[in-house]
Amino acid sequence: MENVIVLNHPLIQHKISILRDKNTGTNEFRSLIEEIAMLMGYEALRDLPLQDVKVETPIETCMTPMIAGKKLAVVPILRAGLGMVNGILALVPSAKVGHIGLYRDEVTHEPHEYYCKLPDPIELRTIVVTDPMLATGGSAVAAVNFIKQHGGKKIKFMSIIAAPEGLERLHKAHPDIQIYVGHVDRCLNENAYICPGLGDAGDRIFGTK
Ligand code: PRP
Numbered sequence: 321m322e323n324v325i326v327l328n329h330p331l332i333q334h335k336i337s338i339l340r341d342k343n344t345g346t347n348e349f350r351s352l353i354e355e356i357a358m359l360m361g362y363e364a365l366r367d368l369p370l371q372d373v374k375v376e377t378p379i380e381t382c383m384t385p386m387i388a389g390k391k392l393a394v395v396p397i398l399r400a401g402l403g404m405v406n407g408i409l410a411l412v413p414s415a416k417v418g419h420i421g422l423y424r425d426e427v428t429h430e431p432h433e434y435y436c437k438l439p440d441p442i443e444l445r446t447i448v449v450t451d452p453m454l455a456t457g458g459s460a461v462a463a464v465n466f467i468k469q470h471g472g473k474k475i476k477f478m479s480i481i482a483a484p485e486g487l488e489r490l491h492k493a494h495p496d497i498q499i500y501v502g503h504v505d506r507c508l509n510e511n512a513y514i515c516p517g518l519g520d521a522g523d524r525i526f527g528t529k
């Protein structure tokens with residue numbers, strides 16, 4: 321699928337395997353989510369536009385490239401997407417951060433929105449939407465719909481583990497956005513959890529049940 325990029329770097333795969341382990345505690349889980357987001361961000365941001373600026377080195381004046389224009393917006397889908405934000409900010413500290421609050425209904429698995437705040441001017445920014453889990457794809461599609469309705473144009477979606485069903489649904493609904501995933505798992509179970517997955521990402525990041 322064009323615009324779907326699986327980032328199967330050995331470091332990412334190794335860290336995902338530790339995430340999957342049910343014995344990995346909250347502290348380590350949170351750190352790993354952040355580290356994986358940074359590794360994924362390094363690849364996902366390789367097309368950020370540059371412009372030459374004038375810099376005086378101790379030796380002479382030169383023109384040298386820096387990130388151009390309105391910079392990045394990182395938009396986590398609450399709650400679990402929050403865990404990935406600092407990994408991206410470590411790469412681009414000047415990025416602005418928006419938030420989209422969505423939760424899945426436990427019975428229908430449909431997403432419900434409860435919060436949205438995006439940085440202006442959203443239409444001029446590259447927007448990286450983060451959520452560690454792409455399961456049915458309902459939350460991802462709703463989040464991207466919302467960002468587009470508010471004028472967002474250049475959108476990248478970043479997820480650590482995806483189910484094939486969710487990946488296909490997001491790509492079909494939004495073929496223009498780039499989707500970066502760390503691993504594509506086998507399937508969804510009857511409760512729309514990813515198999516083998518890592519369980520409930522939000523609960524494991526924040527230590528809730
Ligand atoms: C989880 C996850 C995604 C969503 C994925 O969030 O973080 O946002 O489910 O499922 P989908 O692809 O089927 O929509 P959840 O609704 O559990 O909320 P939380 O992050 O607040 O725990």
Ligand code: URA
Binds near residue numbers: 400513
């Ligand atoms: N959300 C999660 O946190 N985990 C899943 O497996 C599916 C949705």
